[in-house]
Amino acid sequence: MIECSAQLNTIASSAATRQIDAHPSPSRELGAGMVHGFTVAAWWAAGVLLLAALVAAMARTPEKP
Secondary structure, rough: OOOHHHHHHHHHHHHHHHHHHHOOOOOOHHHHHHHHHHHHHHHHHHHHHHHHHHHHHHHHOOOOO
16 A cells, blocks of 8 residues: 555655646746646556456456355
């Protein structure tokens, strides 16, 4: 579990850094970059959960009637 949160933190910080570097402004709005980073990390987490659900559904043995 700790590894997953560390990976999501890495994704969030990388996305935030890219957002801040790609959209420079005089005030360097860090808040917009942070929101973007957490949004990207949340979508990655949702994708991983969906993939895990699909794998679990396919691994399930069907019941015989």
